[in-house]
Amino acid sequence: MxxxxxxxxxxxxxxxxxxxxxxxxxxxxxxxxxxxxxxxxxxxxxxxxxxxxxxxxxxxxxxxxxxxxxxxxxxxxxxxxxxxxxxxxxxxxxxxxxxxxxxxxxxxxxxxxxxxxxxxxxxxxxxxxxxxxxxxxxxxxxxxxxxxxxxxxxxxxxxxxxxxxxxxxxxxxxxxxxxxxxxxxxxxxxxxxxxxxxxxxxxxxxxxxxxxxxPQNLEKTLANSNKLSLCAPCTQEKMAEILASVPVVAQTKFSKGENDTCRAELTVNGELNHAAAEIFFAFAKAEIPLLQMTPQKADLExxxxxxxxxxxxxxxxxxxxxxxxx
CATH class of the missing domain: 3.40.50.300 (P-loop containing nucleotide triphosphate hydrolases)
Incomplete structure (x- = not known):
């Protein structure tokens, strides 16, 4: 030792x-x-x-x-x-x-x-x-x-x-x-x-x-533990409108996806699964399907x-x- x-x-x-x-x-x-x-x-x-x-x-x-x-x-x-x-x-x-x-x-x-x-x-x-x-x-x-x-x-x-x-x-x-x-x-x-x-x-x-x-524990606990990636078939304006109705969404960065989709990287407040559920139901209420919603996995970099x-x-x-x- x-x-x-x-x-x-x-x-x-x-x-x-x-x-x-x-x-x-x-x-x-x-x-x-x-x-x-x-x-x-x-x-x-x-x-x-x-x-x-x-x-x-x-x-x-x-x-x-x-x-x-x-x-x-x-x-x-x-x-x-x-x-x-x-x-x-x-x-x-x-x-x-x-x-x-x-x-x-x-x-x-x-x-x-x-x-x-x-x-x-x-x-x-x-x-x-x-x-x-x-x-x-x-x-x-x-x-x-x-x-x-x-x-x-x-x-x-x-x-x-x-x-x-x-x-x-x-x-x-x-x-x-x-x-x-x-x-x-x-x-x-x-x-x-x-x-x-x-x-x-x-x-x-x-x-x-x-x-x-x-490395595994660091990935779980230190970086990107409150971040999500989204993809949906809508305009950036519509996605921004939906996300604005979700109080737990703190920061949003948009980008254009393929085939008329919009992508977003989110920082959320509170527990990640609870935030993901609120976001899912907000898109469902707007009748826009979520093609992707995944936590951003931290790596050592x-x-x-x-x-x-x-x-x-x-x-x-x-x-x-x-x-x-x-």
């Missing part, structure tokens, strides 16, 4: 991380989301012991990352956004060097290097110079060094940045496999990627934690925009220390 409590990081008058608290349970894949400059990488660097905090604590399986740095760091494998590769070495040479630096016993280094090479599917590239490898294979070497020593926690900062679509798919599959043996924390700017492979999502904006839940556009408020501690519905 990783516990982050009241973590803050300041650079002069600028606050990069502002009193963040959360708990990550073992055996899950977590995603960090946030705009550029939101504090994601800073938080991850502090969690791995690469950066000092201004205030707060990070404990990894009971080991304080600052007070018990040696024991805590043994539990964590880290891939920075720019992997620290020595490009004039082969993957085998580089991984042997990193294993020694991590304190892997000398006699165990060949076996450990062979293990991570196999796990990251680098076998065919073992003896090529890293500078001659593709971006995708370089990223695999970076992930392989994070796996040395078999840490419980794998922290990946933008693991698919700069990769082509096929390489992204391959790295996603690799992360899913890692999630079967390790707790994985990754940051990404690709929202679909986080939604596809992460079981829980932490969204950071302006240095604060603004959401921590499963909408949620991300909704939560990061405005200045956030910090969730209550009990809201971020739960197990995210898993």
């Amino acid at each position: 990783i516990t982050v409590e009241h973590l803050s990081k300041k650079y002069g008058d600028f606050t990069a991380v502002d009193d963040i608290s959360f708990t990550l349970e073992n055996g899950h894949i977590y995603g960090f989301l946030g705009p550029n400059g939101a504090g994601k990488s800073t938080t991850m660097n502090i969690m791995t012991g690469c950066l000092a905090a201004t205030a707060g604590t990070v404990t990894i399986d009971g080991c304080d990352i600052f007070e018990d740095a040696r024991d805590a760091k043994k539990l964590v494998g880290y891939l920075p956004e720019i992997p620290p590769l020595y490009t004039e070495q082969t993957p085998a040479e580089y991984l042997s060097f990193v294993a020694e630096a991590k304190g892997v016993p000398t006699k165990q280094i060949p076996q450990e290097v062979a293990r991570v090479i196999e796990e990251t599917r680098l076998t065919d590239m073992t003896h090529r110079l890293i500078r001659n490898l593709s971006k995708g294979y370089r990223q695999r070497v970076g992930i392989a060094q994070a796996l040395l020593g078999n840490p419980q926690y794998i922290i990946l900062d933008e693991p698919t940045v700069g990769l082509d679509p096929l390489q992204i798919i391959e790295i996603r599959d690799l992360i899913r496999e890692l999630g079967q043996k390790h707790t994985v924390i990754l940051s990404s700017h690709i929202l679909s990627e986080v939604q596809a492979i992460c079981e829980s999502v932490l969204i950071i904006a302006h240095g604060k934690l603004v959401a921590f839940d499963t 909408n949620i991300f925009i909704e939560l990061t556009e405005s200045e956030p408020t910090l969730p209550e501690k009990e809201d971020v220390e739960h197990e995210s519905g898993i």
Whole structure:
């Protein structure tokens, strides 16, 4: 378990991380989301012991990352956004060097290097110079060094940045496999990627934690929960007249549909099903059939925009220390 409590990081008058608290349970894949400059990488660097905090604590399986740095760091494998590769070495040479630096016993280094090479599917590239490898294979070497020593926690900062679509798919599959043996924390700017492979999502904006839940729960509760899409065979003027007679309709945006239909996106007050019923009966009274009336489904992109556009408020501690519905 990783516990982050009241973590803050300041650079002069600028606050990069502002009193963040959360708990990550073992055996899950977590995603960090946030705009550029939101504090994601800073938080991850502090969690791995690469950066000092201004205030707060990070404990990894009971080991304080600052007070018990040696024991805590043994539990964590880290891939920075720019992997620290020595490009004039082969993957085998580089991984042997990193294993020694991590304190892997000398006699165990060949076996450990062979293990991570196999796990990251680098076998065919073992003896090529890293500078001659593709971006995708370089990223695999970076992930392989994070796996040395078999840490419980794998922290990946933008693991698919700069990769082509096929390489992204391959790295996603690799992360899913890692999630079967390790707790994985990754940051990404690709929202679909986080939604596809992460079981829980932490969204950071302006240095604060603004959401921590499963993608499914966020879709249900945070965005578009009071919005409907309509389509009916009438003019915009007639649809506006009907909707004006429904008190729960708060905002309306019209557009022209196909085959002489009109479409509208509505924001309603109160419970969505009750509002939908009132709208249905209003159209029935006007003897105009509703061809479509559906709730607007939130996706992670909408949620991300909704939560990061405005200045956030910090969730209550009990809201971020739960197990995210898993």
